[in-house]
Amino acid sequence: MPKVIKKILPHLVLLVYVFVILFPFVFVVFSSLKESNDQIVNAPFGFPVQMAFDNYADAWSQAKISKYFFNSAYLAVGSAVSSILIAAATAYALARMRIVKVSKAIYQFILLGMLIPGNVLFIAQYILIQKLGLLDTHWALYLPYTAGALPFSVLLIVAFMKAIPSEMEEAAIVDGLGVIRSFILIILPLTMPALVTVFIINLLGNWNEYLLANFFISKDALKTLPTGMVGFRDAFQTSYPLVFTGVVISVAPIIVIYAFLQRTIIEGLTAGSVKG
Amino acid sequence: MNKTLRNPYVYLLFVLPTLGLYGLFFVYPVLQSVFYGLTNWDGLTPAKYTGLDNFVKAFNDEDFWISVKNNMYFILFSLFVQVPLIILFSLLISGVKRLQGFYKTTVFLPSILSTSIIGILWGFMYHPSIGLFNNFLGWFGLEPIYWLSDTKWAMLSILVTNAWQWMGFYIVLVLAAILAIPKEINEAAEIDGATGFQRAYRITTPLIMPVISVVVMLSIAGAMRVVDIVLVMTNGGPAGATEVMASYMVNKALRYGQYGYGTALSIMIFVIALLLTAIYQIVFARRQERIEY
Numbered sequence: 358m359p360k361v362i363k364k365i366l367p368h369l370v371l372l373v374y375v376f377v378i379l380f381p382f383v384f385v386v387f388s389s390l391k392e393s394n395d396q397i398v399n400a401p402f403g404f405p406v407q408m409a410f411d412n413y414a415d416a417w418s419q420a421k422i423s424k425y426f427f428n429s430a431y432l433a434v435g436s437a438v439s440s441i442l443i444a445a446a447t448a449y450a451l452a453r454m455r456i457v458k459v460s461k462a463i464y465q466f467i468l469l470g471m472l473i474p475g476n477v478l479f480i481a482q483y484i485l486i487q488k489l490g491l492l493d494t495h496w497a498l499y500l501p502y503t504a505g506a507l508p509f510s511v512l513l514i515v516a517f518m519k520a521i522p523s524e525m526e527e528a529a530i531v532d533g534l535g536v537i538r539s540f541i542l543i544i545l546p547l548t549m550p551a552l553v554t555v556f557i558i559n560l561l562g563n564w565n566e567y568l569l570a571n572f573f574i575s576k577d578a579l580k581t582l583p584t585g586m587v588g589f590r591d592a593f594q595t596s597y598p599l600v601f602t603g604v605v606i607s608v609a610p611i612i613v614i615y616a617f618l619q620r621t622i623i624e625g626l627t628a629g630s631v632k633g
Numbered sequence: 634m635n636k637t638l639r640n641p642y643v644y645l646l647f648v649l650p651t652l653g654l655y656g657l658f659f660v661y662p663v664l665q666s667v668f669y670g671l672t673n674w675d676g677l678t679p680a681k682y683t684g685l686d687n688f689v690k691a692f693n694d695e696d697f698w699i700s701v702k703n704n705m706y707f708i709l710f711s712l713f714v715q716v717p718l719i720i721l722f723s724l725l726i727s728g729v730k731r732l733q734g735f736y737k738t739t740v741f742l743p744s745i746l747s748t749s750i751i752g753i754l755w756g757f758m759y760h761p762s763i764g765l766f767n768n769f770l771g772w773f774g775l776e777p778i779y780w781l782s783d784t785k786w787a788m789l790s791i792l793v794t795n796a797w798q799w800m801g802f803y804i805v806l807v808l809a810a811i812l813a814i815p816k817e818i819n820e821a822a823e824i825d826g827a828t829g830f831q832r833a834y835r836i837t838t839p840l841i842m843p844v845i846s847v848v849v850m851l852s853i854a855g856a857m858r859v860v861d862i863v864l865v866m867t868n869g870g871p872a873g874a875t876e877v878m879a880s881y882m883v884n885k886a887l888r889y890g891q892y893g894y895g896t897a898l899s900i901m902i903f904v905i906a907l908l909l910t911a912i913y914q915i916v917f918a919r920r921q922e923r924i925e926y
Contacts, residue, residue, distance in 0.1 A: 370725055371722070371725055371729070371736050375736065375739050377797070378742060381758055384758070385757070443654070446650070449647060450643075454638050454640075454647075456639060466655075470655060474858055474903065475858045476882075477666075478663065478899070479882075480666070480886045480887075481665040484665060484892065485658070504654035504658035507655055537643055565747035567748060568879075582747065583747045583861075587749050587865055597757075597763065604750060604754055615738075619741075627802070
Protein backbone atom coordinates (compact mmCIF):
# COMPACT_ATOMS: atom_id res chain seq x y z
CA MET A 358 0.00 0.00 0.00
CA PRO A 359 2.65 2.64 0.88
CA LYS A 360 4.38 1.81 -2.36
CA VAL A 361 1.28 2.74 -4.32
CA ILE A 362 1.03 6.04 -2.46
CA LYS A 363 4.69 6.70 -3.15
CA LYS A 364 4.04 6.23 -6.83
CA ILE A 365 0.87 8.27 -6.99
CA LEU A 366 1.74 11.15 -4.70
CA PRO A 367 4.20 12.88 -7.06
CA HIS A 368 1.64 12.66 -9.84
CA LEU A 369 -1.04 14.18 -7.64
CA VAL A 370 1.18 17.14 -6.75
CA LEU A 371 2.25 17.59 -10.36
CA LEU A 372 -1.29 17.35 -11.66
CA VAL A 373 -2.29 20.13 -9.29
CA TYR A 374 0.47 22.25 -10.78
CA VAL A 375 -0.57 21.32 -14.32
CA PHE A 376 -4.12 22.29 -13.40
CA VAL A 377 -2.89 25.68 -12.16
CA ILE A 378 -1.05 26.19 -15.45
CA LEU A 379 -3.91 25.11 -17.69
CA PHE A 380 -6.83 26.54 -15.77
CA PRO A 381 -6.52 30.12 -17.06
CA PHE A 382 -6.51 28.81 -20.64
CA VAL A 383 -9.65 26.75 -20.12
CA PHE A 384 -11.32 29.69 -18.39
CA VAL A 385 -10.51 31.92 -21.35
CA VAL A 386 -11.66 29.45 -23.99
CA PHE A 387 -14.95 28.82 -22.17
CA SER A 388 -15.57 32.52 -21.65
CA SER A 389 -14.79 33.31 -25.26
CA LEU A 390 -17.66 31.09 -26.33
CA LYS A 391 -20.24 32.70 -24.08
CA GLU A 392 -22.73 35.13 -25.45
CA SER A 393 -22.75 37.93 -22.93
CA ASN A 394 -21.18 39.34 -19.82
CA ASP A 395 -24.11 38.02 -17.82
CA GLN A 396 -23.32 34.46 -18.72
CA ILE A 397 -19.75 34.91 -17.58
CA VAL A 398 -20.70 36.70 -14.39
CA ASN A 399 -23.32 34.11 -13.43
CA ALA A 400 -21.17 31.06 -14.02
CA PRO A 401 -17.56 32.10 -14.61
CA PHE A 402 -16.31 28.53 -14.83
CA GLY A 403 -19.34 26.92 -16.34
CA PHE A 404 -19.24 25.22 -19.70
CA PRO A 405 -20.55 27.57 -22.40
CA VAL A 406 -24.09 26.54 -23.26
CA GLN A 407 -24.75 28.08 -26.65
CA MET A 408 -21.26 28.20 -28.14
CA ALA A 409 -21.16 31.73 -29.47
CA PHE A 410 -18.70 31.25 -32.29
CA ASP A 411 -19.76 34.64 -33.64
CA ASN A 412 -17.42 36.17 -31.10
CA TYR A 413 -14.51 34.94 -33.15
CA ALA A 414 -15.67 36.65 -36.30
CA ASP A 415 -16.41 39.82 -34.32
CA ALA A 416 -13.09 39.93 -32.56
CA TRP A 417 -11.19 39.18 -35.73
CA SER A 418 -12.78 42.12 -37.55
CA GLN A 419 -13.26 44.61 -34.70
CA ALA A 420 -9.88 44.19 -33.06
CA LYS A 421 -7.99 44.06 -36.35
CA ILE A 422 -6.29 41.04 -34.88
CA SER A 423 -5.33 39.92 -38.37
CA LYS A 424 -3.50 43.23 -38.82
CA TYR A 425 -1.67 42.98 -35.47
CA PHE A 426 -0.90 39.38 -36.19
CA PHE A 427 0.62 40.14 -39.57
CA ASN A 428 2.64 43.05 -38.12
CA SER A 429 3.99 40.88 -35.32
CA ALA A 430 4.78 38.01 -37.63
CA TYR A 431 6.71 39.90 -40.26
CA LEU A 432 8.56 42.08 -37.75
CA ALA A 433 9.51 39.12 -35.58
CA VAL A 434 10.61 36.94 -38.49
CA GLY A 435 12.26 39.80 -40.38
CA SER A 436 14.34 40.98 -37.43
CA ALA A 437 15.24 37.47 -36.35
CA VAL A 438 16.42 36.55 -39.86
CA SER A 439 18.35 39.81 -40.23
CA SER A 440 20.14 39.50 -36.92
CA ILE A 441 21.03 35.88 -37.62
CA LEU A 442 22.53 36.68 -41.01
CA ILE A 443 24.47 39.67 -39.69
CA ALA A 444 25.57 37.85 -36.54
CA ALA A 445 26.64 34.73 -38.44
CA ALA A 446 28.79 36.74 -40.86
CA THR A 447 30.43 38.63 -38.01
CA ALA A 448 30.90 35.48 -35.99
CA TYR A 449 32.59 33.87 -39.00
CA ALA A 450 34.99 36.80 -39.31
CA LEU A 451 35.75 36.73 -35.58
CA ALA A 452 36.00 32.99 -35.14
CA ARG A 453 37.48 31.70 -38.38
CA MET A 454 39.29 34.47 -40.22
CA ARG A 455 42.90 35.03 -39.34
CA ILE A 456 42.92 38.64 -38.25
CA VAL A 457 43.22 37.58 -34.66
CA LYS A 458 44.13 40.72 -32.77
CA VAL A 459 41.39 42.82 -34.28
CA SER A 460 38.92 40.00 -33.75
CA LYS A 461 39.78 39.74 -30.06
CA ALA A 462 39.27 43.45 -29.58
CA ILE A 463 35.95 43.45 -31.41
CA TYR A 464 34.80 40.42 -29.45
CA GLN A 465 35.55 42.10 -26.13
CA PHE A 466 33.85 45.27 -27.32
CA ILE A 467 30.66 43.38 -28.19
CA LEU A 468 30.83 41.45 -24.93
CA LEU A 469 30.48 44.76 -23.09
CA GLY A 470 27.02 45.13 -24.60
CA MET A 471 25.92 42.01 -22.73
CA LEU A 472 26.63 43.70 -19.42
CA ILE A 473 23.99 46.36 -19.93
CA PRO A 474 20.70 45.13 -18.53
CA GLY A 475 17.65 45.47 -20.78
CA ASN A 476 15.61 48.67 -20.50
CA VAL A 477 18.53 50.76 -19.28
CA LEU A 478 19.07 52.14 -22.76
CA PHE A 479 15.37 52.52 -23.45
CA ILE A 480 15.12 56.31 -23.12
CA ALA A 481 18.28 56.97 -25.08
CA GLN A 482 17.00 54.64 -27.79
CA TYR A 483 13.69 56.47 -27.78
CA ILE A 484 15.48 59.77 -28.29
CA LEU A 485 17.56 58.21 -31.05
CA ILE A 486 14.54 56.83 -32.89
CA GLN A 487 12.83 60.17 -32.51
CA LYS A 488 15.83 62.01 -33.95
CA LEU A 489 15.97 59.62 -36.87
CA GLY A 490 12.32 60.44 -37.49
CA LEU A 491 11.34 56.80 -37.24
CA LEU A 492 8.73 56.98 -34.47
CA ASP A 493 5.48 55.41 -35.62
CA THR A 494 7.09 53.39 -38.39
CA HIS A 495 8.01 49.74 -38.28
CA TRP A 496 11.67 50.68 -38.62
CA ALA A 497 11.40 51.89 -35.01
CA LEU A 498 10.97 48.26 -33.98
CA TYR A 499 12.81 46.42 -36.74
CA LEU A 500 16.13 48.18 -36.14
CA PRO A 501 16.28 47.94 -32.32
CA TYR A 502 15.07 44.31 -32.42
CA THR A 503 17.74 43.40 -34.95
CA ALA A 504 20.48 45.33 -33.19
CA GLY A 505 19.43 44.25 -29.72
CA ALA A 506 19.81 40.58 -30.56
CA LEU A 507 23.30 40.97 -32.03
CA PRO A 508 25.66 40.81 -29.02
CA PHE A 509 24.12 37.64 -27.66
CA SER A 510 23.79 36.04 -31.10
CA VAL A 511 27.37 36.83 -32.11
CA LEU A 512 28.79 35.43 -28.87
CA LEU A 513 26.79 32.22 -29.09
CA ILE A 514 27.60 31.62 -32.76
CA VAL A 515 31.29 32.45 -32.25
CA ALA A 516 31.49 29.84 -29.50
CA PHE A 517 29.92 27.30 -31.81
CA MET A 518 32.03 28.15 -34.86
CA LYS A 519 35.28 27.98 -32.90
CA ALA A 520 34.53 24.35 -32.13
CA ILE A 521 34.31 23.37 -35.82
CA PRO A 522 37.55 21.65 -36.91
CA SER A 523 39.41 23.54 -39.60
CA GLU A 524 40.43 20.68 -41.94
CA MET A 525 37.38 20.76 -44.13
CA GLU A 526 37.49 24.47 -44.64
CA GLU A 527 41.25 24.39 -45.27
CA ALA A 528 40.89 21.68 -47.87
CA ALA A 529 38.17 23.63 -49.63
CA ILE A 530 40.21 26.81 -49.64
CA VAL A 531 43.27 25.00 -50.97
CA ASP A 532 41.02 23.78 -53.76
CA GLY A 533 40.34 27.39 -54.59
CA LEU A 534 37.12 28.21 -52.71
CA GLY A 535 36.85 31.89 -51.80
CA VAL A 536 36.26 33.04 -48.26
CA ILE A 537 32.66 34.08 -48.78
CA ARG A 538 31.75 30.81 -50.42
CA SER A 539 33.58 28.86 -47.75
CA PHE A 540 31.45 30.71 -45.20
CA ILE A 541 28.20 30.00 -47.00
CA LEU A 542 28.87 26.49 -48.27
CA ILE A 543 30.93 24.95 -45.48
CA ILE A 544 30.72 26.75 -42.16
CA LEU A 545 27.12 27.97 -42.24
CA PRO A 546 25.58 24.50 -42.71
CA LEU A 547 27.73 23.14 -39.90
CA THR A 548 26.55 25.96 -37.64
CA MET A 549 22.87 25.16 -38.17
CA PRO A 550 22.14 23.93 -34.61
CA ALA A 551 23.42 27.19 -33.12
CA LEU A 552 21.57 29.21 -35.74
CA VAL A 553 18.30 27.44 -34.92
CA THR A 554 18.78 28.13 -31.21
CA VAL A 555 19.52 31.79 -31.79
CA PHE A 556 16.67 32.11 -34.26
CA ILE A 557 14.11 30.70 -31.82
CA ILE A 558 15.30 32.91 -28.99
CA ASN A 559 15.21 36.04 -31.13
CA LEU A 560 11.93 35.18 -32.79
CA LEU A 561 10.07 34.63 -29.53
CA GLY A 562 11.72 37.65 -27.96
CA ASN A 563 10.59 39.89 -30.81
CA TRP A 564 7.15 38.33 -31.00
CA ASN A 565 6.51 38.98 -27.32
CA GLU A 566 8.25 42.34 -27.01
CA TYR A 567 6.07 44.95 -25.34
CA LEU A 568 7.99 47.97 -24.06
CA LEU A 569 9.39 49.33 -27.33
CA ALA A 570 6.28 48.35 -29.25
CA ASN A 571 4.16 50.25 -26.75
CA PHE A 572 6.09 53.52 -26.80
CA PHE A 573 7.54 53.63 -30.32
CA ILE A 574 4.28 52.87 -32.12
CA SER A 575 1.00 54.64 -31.52
CA LYS A 576 -0.82 54.17 -34.83
CA ASP A 577 -3.33 51.39 -34.45
CA ALA A 578 -2.62 49.95 -37.89
CA LEU A 579 1.08 49.49 -37.05
CA LYS A 580 0.62 47.86 -33.65
CA THR A 581 1.88 44.37 -32.88
CA LEU A 582 -0.11 41.69 -31.10
CA PRO A 583 1.06 42.40 -27.53
CA THR A 584 0.30 46.11 -27.67
CA GLY A 585 -2.70 45.71 -29.96
CA MET A 586 -4.33 43.27 -27.58
CA VAL A 587 -3.81 45.54 -24.59
CA GLY A 588 -5.39 48.37 -26.55
CA PHE A 589 -8.26 46.06 -27.47
CA ARG A 590 -8.76 45.10 -23.82
CA ASP A 591 -8.87 48.75 -22.79
CA ALA A 592 -11.29 49.66 -25.58
CA PHE A 593 -13.70 46.76 -25.00
CA GLN A 594 -13.63 46.62 -21.24
CA THR A 595 -17.36 46.16 -21.14
CA SER A 596 -17.52 43.20 -23.46
CA TYR A 597 -15.69 40.34 -21.82
CA PRO A 598 -16.43 37.60 -24.35
CA LEU A 599 -14.88 39.65 -27.12
CA VAL A 600 -11.69 40.31 -25.17
CA PHE A 601 -11.44 36.66 -24.21
CA THR A 602 -11.86 35.73 -27.84
CA GLY A 603 -9.04 38.08 -28.77
CA VAL A 604 -6.79 36.41 -26.22
CA VAL A 605 -7.61 32.97 -27.58
CA ILE A 606 -6.93 34.01 -31.16
CA SER A 607 -3.59 35.53 -30.29
CA VAL A 608 -2.43 32.62 -28.15
CA ALA A 609 -3.66 29.75 -30.31
CA PRO A 610 -1.05 29.92 -33.10
CA ILE A 611 1.80 29.94 -30.59
CA ILE A 612 0.36 26.91 -28.84
CA VAL A 613 -0.07 25.09 -32.14
CA ILE A 614 3.53 25.83 -33.17
CA TYR A 615 4.68 24.84 -29.71
CA ALA A 616 2.80 21.55 -29.95
CA PHE A 617 4.78 20.64 -33.06
CA LEU A 618 8.16 22.07 -32.20
CA GLN A 619 8.18 21.78 -28.42
CA ARG A 620 11.46 19.92 -28.20
CA THR A 621 13.33 22.37 -30.43
CA ILE A 622 11.80 25.36 -28.68
CA ILE A 623 12.49 24.12 -25.16
CA GLU A 624 16.05 23.11 -26.00
CA GLY A 625 16.72 26.34 -27.86
CA LEU A 626 15.46 28.61 -25.13
CA THR A 627 17.06 26.81 -22.22
CA ALA A 628 20.39 26.20 -23.97
CA GLY A 629 20.58 29.87 -24.86
CA SER A 630 20.00 31.02 -21.31
CA VAL A 631 22.60 28.75 -19.77
CA LYS A 632 25.34 29.48 -22.26
CA GLY A 633 24.52 33.10 -22.77
CA MET B 634 45.11 29.74 -47.86
CA ASN B 635 46.08 32.13 -45.11
CA LYS B 636 45.71 34.90 -47.59
CA THR B 637 42.14 33.90 -48.29
CA LEU B 638 41.26 33.92 -44.60
CA ARG B 639 43.01 37.24 -44.15
CA ASN B 640 41.07 39.04 -46.86
CA PRO B 641 40.53 42.42 -45.18
CA TYR B 642 37.69 43.47 -47.47
CA VAL B 643 35.59 40.44 -46.69
CA TYR B 644 36.47 40.85 -43.03
CA LEU B 645 35.19 44.40 -43.06
CA LEU B 646 32.10 43.38 -45.00
CA PHE B 647 31.32 40.76 -42.35
CA VAL B 648 32.08 42.88 -39.31
CA LEU B 649 30.80 46.31 -40.24
CA PRO B 650 27.03 45.67 -40.16
CA THR B 651 27.28 44.39 -36.60
CA LEU B 652 29.58 47.20 -35.50
CA GLY B 653 27.33 49.77 -37.16
CA LEU B 654 24.13 48.58 -35.50
CA TYR B 655 25.93 47.95 -32.23
CA GLY B 656 27.40 51.42 -32.31
CA LEU B 657 24.07 53.02 -33.12
CA PHE B 658 21.89 51.12 -30.64
CA PHE B 659 24.31 50.37 -27.78
CA VAL B 660 27.37 52.60 -27.75
CA TYR B 661 25.70 55.80 -28.85
CA PRO B 662 22.77 55.45 -26.40
CA VAL B 663 25.21 54.76 -23.57
CA LEU B 664 27.08 57.98 -24.34
CA GLN B 665 23.79 59.84 -24.75
CA SER B 666 22.54 58.52 -21.43
CA VAL B 667 25.60 59.83 -19.63
CA PHE B 668 25.29 63.14 -21.47
CA TYR B 669 21.56 63.68 -20.87
CA GLY B 670 21.83 62.36 -17.33
CA LEU B 671 23.84 65.46 -16.51
CA THR B 672 21.29 67.85 -17.98
CA ASN B 673 17.75 68.98 -17.32
CA TRP B 674 16.58 68.25 -20.88
CA ASP B 675 12.80 68.22 -21.21
CA GLY B 676 12.63 67.19 -24.87
CA LEU B 677 11.67 70.67 -26.09
CA THR B 678 14.01 73.41 -24.88
CA PRO B 679 17.79 72.97 -25.32
CA ALA B 680 19.44 70.84 -22.66
CA LYS B 681 21.20 72.71 -19.86
CA TYR B 682 24.10 71.18 -17.96
CA THR B 683 23.11 70.68 -14.33
CA GLY B 684 25.98 68.52 -13.05
CA LEU B 685 24.96 65.84 -10.62
CA ASP B 686 21.66 67.50 -9.69
CA ASN B 687 19.64 64.65 -11.21
CA PHE B 688 21.45 62.08 -9.13
CA VAL B 689 20.99 64.08 -5.94
CA LYS B 690 17.32 64.35 -6.85
CA ALA B 691 17.13 60.59 -7.46
CA PHE B 692 18.65 59.83 -4.06
CA ASN B 693 16.00 61.96 -2.42
CA ASP B 694 13.17 60.75 -4.63
CA GLU B 695 11.05 58.58 -2.36
CA ASP B 696 8.89 57.31 -5.20
CA PHE B 697 11.96 56.03 -7.01
CA TRP B 698 13.10 54.10 -3.96
CA ILE B 699 9.64 52.62 -3.58
CA SER B 700 10.01 51.32 -7.12
CA VAL B 701 13.47 49.95 -6.27
CA LYS B 702 11.91 48.20 -3.28
CA ASN B 703 9.29 46.68 -5.56
CA ASN B 704 12.03 45.25 -7.79
CA MET B 705 13.55 43.76 -4.65
CA TYR B 706 10.21 42.06 -3.95
CA PHE B 707 10.56 40.33 -7.29
CA ILE B 708 14.02 39.09 -6.31
CA LEU B 709 12.97 37.99 -2.82
CA PHE B 710 9.88 36.27 -4.15
CA SER B 711 11.93 34.27 -6.63
CA LEU B 712 14.59 33.37 -4.07
CA PHE B 713 12.28 32.31 -1.27
CA VAL B 714 9.12 31.16 -3.02
CA GLN B 715 9.95 30.28 -6.59
CA VAL B 716 13.34 28.59 -6.19
CA PRO B 717 12.18 26.12 -3.50
CA LEU B 718 9.10 25.29 -5.58
CA ILE B 719 11.22 24.97 -8.71
CA ILE B 720 13.50 22.47 -6.97
CA LEU B 721 10.53 20.56 -5.58
CA PHE B 722 8.73 20.29 -8.90
CA SER B 723 11.82 19.38 -10.88
CA LEU B 724 12.65 16.66 -8.36
CA LEU B 725 9.11 15.35 -8.65
CA ILE B 726 9.15 15.41 -12.45
CA SER B 727 12.56 13.73 -12.58
CA GLY B 728 11.21 10.99 -10.32
CA VAL B 729 8.23 9.95 -12.42
CA LYS B 730 8.45 7.77 -15.49
CA ARG B 731 4.99 8.19 -16.88
CA LEU B 732 3.88 11.57 -18.20
CA GLN B 733 7.32 13.09 -17.71
CA GLY B 734 7.27 14.63 -21.18
CA PHE B 735 3.73 15.89 -20.65
CA TYR B 736 4.63 17.64 -17.39
CA LYS B 737 7.70 19.19 -18.93
CA THR B 738 5.83 20.49 -21.98
CA THR B 739 2.93 21.84 -19.94
CA VAL B 740 4.88 23.67 -17.26
CA PHE B 741 7.09 25.25 -19.91
CA LEU B 742 4.15 26.58 -21.89
CA PRO B 743 3.56 29.93 -20.12
CA SER B 744 7.15 31.05 -20.65
CA ILE B 745 6.79 31.18 -24.43
CA LEU B 746 3.72 33.40 -24.28
CA SER B 747 3.83 37.15 -24.43
CA THR B 748 3.86 38.85 -21.05
CA SER B 749 1.22 41.27 -22.19
CA ILE B 750 -1.21 38.49 -23.10
CA ILE B 751 -0.51 36.83 -19.77
CA GLY B 752 -1.16 40.15 -18.07
CA ILE B 753 -4.54 40.38 -19.78
CA LEU B 754 -5.33 36.77 -18.94
CA TRP B 755 -4.47 37.14 -15.27
CA GLY B 756 -6.18 40.49 -15.10
CA PHE B 757 -9.37 38.48 -15.58
CA MET B 758 -8.32 35.89 -13.01
CA TYR B 759 -8.09 38.77 -10.53
CA HIS B 760 -11.26 40.43 -11.81
CA PRO B 761 -13.40 41.68 -8.90
CA SER B 762 -16.60 39.97 -10.06
CA ILE B 763 -15.82 37.27 -12.65
CA GLY B 764 -12.31 36.41 -11.47
CA LEU B 765 -11.33 33.03 -10.13
CA PHE B 766 -10.02 34.23 -6.81
CA ASN B 767 -13.06 36.19 -5.77
CA ASN B 768 -15.38 33.38 -6.79
CA PHE B 769 -13.29 31.14 -4.63
CA LEU B 770 -13.60 33.55 -1.71
CA GLY B 771 -17.32 33.73 -2.44
CA TRP B 772 -17.73 29.99 -1.84
CA PHE B 773 -16.56 30.58 1.71
CA GLY B 774 -18.76 33.62 2.09
CA LEU B 775 -15.79 35.98 2.17
CA GLU B 776 -15.83 39.54 0.89
CA PRO B 777 -14.40 40.07 -2.59
CA ILE B 778 -10.93 41.56 -2.79
CA TYR B 779 -9.97 44.10 -5.41
CA TRP B 780 -6.71 42.35 -6.11
CA LEU B 781 -5.18 44.76 -8.59
CA SER B 782 -6.58 47.98 -7.19
CA ASP B 783 -5.93 47.37 -3.51
CA THR B 784 -2.50 48.61 -2.43
CA LYS B 785 -2.19 45.67 -0.06
CA TRP B 786 -2.70 43.00 -2.68
CA ALA B 787 -1.61 44.44 -6.03
CA MET B 788 2.09 43.65 -5.67
CA LEU B 789 1.50 40.09 -4.52
CA SER B 790 -0.94 39.55 -7.37
CA ILE B 791 1.70 40.58 -9.89
CA LEU B 792 4.36 38.45 -8.20
CA VAL B 793 2.13 35.39 -8.42
CA THR B 794 1.44 36.01 -12.10
CA ASN B 795 5.13 36.48 -12.77
CA ALA B 796 5.91 33.23 -10.97
CA TRP B 797 3.22 31.43 -12.95
CA GLN B 798 4.82 32.64 -16.17
CA TRP B 799 8.45 31.84 -15.46
CA MET B 800 8.65 28.91 -13.06
CA GLY B 801 8.22 26.31 -15.78
CA PHE B 802 11.19 27.67 -17.69
CA TYR B 803 13.44 27.26 -14.67
CA ILE B 804 11.95 23.88 -13.84
CA VAL B 805 13.00 22.61 -17.26
CA LEU B 806 16.52 23.99 -16.71
CA VAL B 807 16.85 22.28 -13.34
CA LEU B 808 15.19 19.11 -14.61
CA ALA B 809 17.81 18.80 -17.36
CA ALA B 810 20.54 19.07 -14.72
CA ILE B 811 18.91 16.44 -12.53
CA LEU B 812 18.51 14.01 -15.42
CA ALA B 813 22.18 14.52 -16.31
CA ILE B 814 23.33 13.22 -12.91
CA PRO B 815 24.80 9.72 -13.35
CA LYS B 816 22.29 7.11 -12.17
CA GLU B 817 24.98 5.17 -10.29
CA ILE B 818 25.23 7.77 -7.54
CA ASN B 819 21.58 7.50 -6.62
CA GLU B 820 21.57 3.73 -7.00
CA ALA B 821 24.51 3.39 -4.65
CA ALA B 822 22.76 5.55 -2.08
CA GLU B 823 19.61 3.51 -2.45
CA ILE B 824 21.52 0.28 -1.78
CA ASP B 825 23.01 1.91 1.29
CA GLY B 826 19.46 2.47 2.49
CA ALA B 827 18.92 6.15 1.79
CA THR B 828 15.25 7.07 1.50
CA GLY B 829 13.89 8.99 -1.45
CA PHE B 830 13.79 12.17 0.58
CA GLN B 831 17.34 11.70 1.82
CA ARG B 832 18.58 11.14 -1.70
CA ALA B 833 16.82 14.23 -2.97
CA TYR B 834 18.08 16.38 -0.11
CA ARG B 835 21.60 15.03 0.35
CA ILE B 836 22.60 13.98 -3.15
CA THR B 837 20.57 15.54 -5.93
CA THR B 838 20.15 19.01 -4.47
CA PRO B 839 23.86 19.59 -3.78
CA LEU B 840 24.74 18.24 -7.21
CA ILE B 841 22.42 20.67 -8.96
CA MET B 842 23.69 23.71 -7.02
CA PRO B 843 25.47 25.08 -10.11
CA VAL B 844 22.25 25.20 -12.10
CA ILE B 845 20.36 26.60 -9.10
CA SER B 846 22.88 29.37 -9.01
CA VAL B 847 22.23 29.99 -12.71
CA VAL B 848 18.50 30.13 -11.93
CA VAL B 849 19.16 32.66 -9.18
CA MET B 850 21.26 34.77 -11.51
CA LEU B 851 18.62 34.68 -14.25
CA SER B 852 15.91 35.52 -11.70
CA ILE B 853 17.84 38.56 -10.51
CA ALA B 854 18.45 39.68 -14.08
CA GLY B 855 14.76 39.14 -14.86
CA ALA B 856 13.67 41.02 -11.75
CA MET B 857 15.80 44.01 -12.70
CA ARG B 858 14.25 44.05 -16.15
CA VAL B 859 10.64 43.53 -15.20
CA VAL B 860 8.27 46.13 -16.61
CA ASP B 861 5.82 44.68 -19.19
CA ILE B 862 3.71 42.87 -16.67
CA VAL B 863 3.39 45.94 -14.47
CA LEU B 864 2.48 48.20 -17.38
CA VAL B 865 -0.17 45.78 -18.61
CA MET B 866 -1.73 44.78 -15.29
CA THR B 867 -1.64 47.90 -13.12
CA ASN B 868 0.42 50.54 -14.91
CA GLY B 869 2.26 51.08 -11.63
CA GLY B 870 -0.90 51.69 -9.65
CA PRO B 871 -2.70 51.79 -7.33
CA ALA B 872 -0.94 54.92 -6.09
CA GLY B 873 2.47 53.70 -7.19
CA ALA B 874 2.18 50.49 -5.17
CA THR B 875 3.43 48.31 -8.04
CA GLU B 876 5.72 50.77 -9.79
CA VAL B 877 9.06 49.20 -10.71
CA MET B 878 12.28 50.99 -11.57
CA ALA B 879 11.87 50.64 -15.32
CA SER B 880 8.23 51.75 -15.40
CA TYR B 881 9.04 54.70 -13.13
CA MET B 882 11.91 55.73 -15.39
CA VAL B 883 9.86 55.39 -18.57
CA ASN B 884 6.98 57.39 -17.09
CA LYS B 885 9.22 60.18 -15.87
CA ALA B 886 10.80 60.57 -19.28
CA LEU B 887 7.99 59.92 -21.71
CA ARG B 888 4.93 61.00 -19.79
CA TYR B 889 6.34 63.96 -17.85
CA GLY B 890 8.99 64.89 -20.43
CA GLN B 891 11.82 64.76 -17.88
CA TYR B 892 14.30 63.17 -20.27
CA GLY B 893 17.33 64.36 -18.30
CA TYR B 894 16.05 62.93 -15.06
CA GLY B 895 14.84 59.76 -16.78
CA THR B 896 18.25 58.98 -18.22
CA ALA B 897 19.86 59.72 -14.85
CA LEU B 898 17.48 57.14 -13.38
CA SER B 899 18.52 54.65 -16.07
CA ILE B 900 22.14 55.09 -14.96
CA MET B 901 21.05 54.51 -11.37
CA ILE B 902 19.32 51.30 -12.47
CA PHE B 903 22.51 50.18 -14.20
CA VAL B 904 24.53 50.83 -11.03
CA ILE B 905 22.00 48.97 -8.87
CA ALA B 906 22.18 46.04 -11.30
CA LEU B 907 25.98 46.03 -11.03
CA LEU B 908 25.78 46.08 -7.23
CA LEU B 909 23.40 43.13 -7.22
CA THR B 910 25.66 41.23 -9.61
CA ALA B 911 28.55 41.84 -7.21
CA ILE B 912 26.51 40.61 -4.25
CA TYR B 913 25.45 37.58 -6.24
CA GLN B 914 29.07 36.79 -7.09
CA ILE B 915 30.09 37.02 -3.43
CA VAL B 916 27.22 34.96 -2.07
CA PHE B 917 26.79 32.31 -4.76
CA ALA B 918 30.07 32.01 -6.59
CA ARG B 919 31.81 31.28 -3.27
CA ARG B 920 29.29 28.72 -2.18
CA GLN B 921 29.68 26.95 -5.47
CA GLU B 922 33.43 26.56 -4.94
CA ARG B 923 32.75 24.85 -1.66
CA ILE B 924 30.59 22.26 -3.34
CA GLU B 925 32.81 21.45 -6.24
CA TYR B 926 35.08 18.89 -4.57
